[in-house]
Amino acid sequence: MSFVESIARKRDGLTLDREEIAEFVRGAAEGTLPPEQLAAMLMAITCRGMTPRETADLTQEMLLSGDRWELASLRPEAVDKHSTGGVGDTVSLILAPLLAAAGVPVAMMAGRGLGHSQGTVDKLEAIPEFECGTERDWLLAALDWCGAAISRQSERIAPADRTLYALRDVTATVPSLPLIVGSIMSKKLALGAGTLVLDVKCGAGAFRKTLEDAVELAVALRGVARDAGVACAALITAMEEPLGPMLGTACEVREALAVLEGGGDHRLLEVTLALSEEAMVLRGHDRAAARRTLEARLADGSARERWDLMVRAHGGDPDPSLLARPEAVHEVTAETAGWVRAVDGEALGWIAVEIGAGRRRRGEPLAHGAGVEVLARIGDRVERGDPLGRLLVGTRPADVDALAARMRTAFALGDEPVAAPPLLLGPPEAARGDA
Numbered sequence: 075m076s077f078v079e080s081i082a083r084k085r086d087g088l089t090l091d092r093e094e095i096a097e098f099v100r101g102a103a104e105g106t107l108p109p110e111q112l113a114a115m116l117m118a119i120t121c122r123g124m125t126p127r128e129t130a131d132l133t134q135e136m137l138l139s140g141d142r143w144e145l146a147s148l149r150p151e152a153v154d155k156h157s158t159g160g161v162g163d164t165v166s167l168i169l170a171p172l173l174a175a176a177g178v179p180v181a182m183m184a185g186r187g188l189g190h191s192q193g194t195v196d197k198l199e200a201i202p203e204f205e206c207g208t209e210r211d212w213l214l215a216a217l218d219w220c221g222a223a224i225s226r227q228s229e230r231i232a233p234a235d236r237t238l239y240a241l242r243d244v245t246a247t248v249p250s251l252p253l254i255v256g257s258i259m260s261k262k263l264a265l266g267a268g269t270l271v272l273d274v275k276c277g278a279g280a281f282r283k284t285l286e287d288a289v290e291l292a293v294a295l296r297g298v299a300r301d302a303g304v305a306c307a308a309l310i311t312a313m314e315e316p317l318g319p320m321l322g323t324a325c326e327v328r329e330a331l332a333v334l335e336g337g338g339d340h341r342l343l344e345v346t347l348a349l350s351e352e353a354m355v356l357r358g359h360d361r362a363a364a365r366r367t368l369e370a371r372l373a374d375g376s377a378r379e380r381w382d383l384m385v386r387a388h389g390g391d392p393d394p395s396l397l398a399r400p401e402a403v404h405e406v407t408a409e410t411a412g413w414v415r416a417v418d419g420e421a422l423g424w425i426a427v428e429i430g431a432g433r434r435r436r437g438e439p440l441a442h443g444a445g446v447e448v449l450a451r452i453g454d455r456v457e458r459g460d461p462l463g464r465l466l467v468g469t470r471p472a473d474v475d476a477l478a479a480r481m482r483t484a485f486a487l488g489d490e491p492v493a494a495p496p497l498l499l500g501p502p503e504a505a506r507g508d509a
């Protein structure tokens with residue numbers, strides 16, 4: 075059968091077999107199919123969907139296109155954590171040392187910024203000399219040394235995803251459920267941790283805008299994980315506004331340190347504790363005891379101490395005074411009074427990219443002192459002249475007035491009081507680990 079026939083079959087809503095899916099994925103990884111055929115198949119999948127079987131086959135084939143680290147067979151106790159993408163999401167930086175201090179080793183394969191989201195690797199590289207390794211032996215050594223290892227996804231991991239993601243980005247096929255599942259889970263299974271906790275974002279700033287859609291994604295991700303023998307829980311958390319107050323690199327590291335020191339943003343703490351608790355339950359701990367242990371490791375300073383150890387294991391200097399600071403801070407204030415109805419995380423994320431926390435073109439250096447601070451939250455009452463947020467200006471030249479104007483429009487004010495939205499929307503019992 076030619077690949078044109080496979081495209082036609084998916085276009086007509088038929089089910090692809092494993093060999094057709096394998097040809098598609100090989101075509102992406104090895105360049106044996108032209109981009110127009112790959113793009114047509116992506117669109118057919120987006121319009122027609124895939125069965126759970128097809129989605130599992132797609133994930134497996136994408137996984138097989140690259141290296142596999144098979145962590146579960148080497149360090150069966152290690153846990154991986156992943157979020158489906160948000161802004162102000164500093165959770166990984168807090169969760170890794172916290173769980174490690176609670177006796178649960180954490181291994182992650184993180185990425186750089188993608189679109190308007192700041193990436194964990196970029197944030198950690200705000201720490202002088204910090205490096206996320208790209209080799210399995212490095213990861214194992216760091217894990218054994220401090221119980222928290224964060225590697226960087228190399229080009230040898232799920233290479234099909236690189237090609238397909240770039241094509242999805244320019245063909246309006248990013249939101250497809252099976253394509254998101256294949257993309258995320260092929261990379262998770264490449265690291266191959268035996269336990270995985272997922273933070274599925276839901277809301278205006280996420281791929282999935284409604285609870286129903288987020289539950290569908292959570293269930294699909296967890297289904298693929300379970301098929302692969304991975305113990306997995308998926309929480310659904312709100313992304314109606316940025317999670318934490320900081321969008322950037324050094325400023326997010328500082329925020330993580332604040333939470334590890336017992337202060338910081340309560341939303342970050344809440345989501346970190348919820349995910350860490352799920353991880354411990356999957357590792358066999360009693361739920362209530364797990365929560366008490368996590369809170370104790372924060373209160374007694376051991377999670378904070380573990381951070382320093384983790385930074386040193388990655389070659390970094392943990393002295394927080396070495397983190398880049400903004401060269402200037404520009405406050406953005408409300409022009410009218412009202413209740414905050416919406417805070418556009420995506421728009422703020424793009425402003426953070428522009429000002430220096432992300433790359434506007436491949437290889438552009440970051441300004442680690444730069445970022446965005448969110449001060450007004452959904453449900454808050456603001457008066458004219460009250461601060462909505464701050465622009466943290468770094469070493470990258472920026473048109474501060476234009477960015478301030480854009481930032482102001484990211485905050486929608488209304489005349490009626492608004493309730494602060496809930497943060498933890500899940501789990502639906504089907505997506506939770508102990509269901």
Ligand code: URA
Pocket residue numbers: 158159248253254255257258
């Ligand atoms: N994150 C990914 O890596 N891939 C997707 O498709 C969506 C989120």
Ligand code: CA
Pocket residue numbers: 199200201202203204
């Ligand atoms: Ca560095």
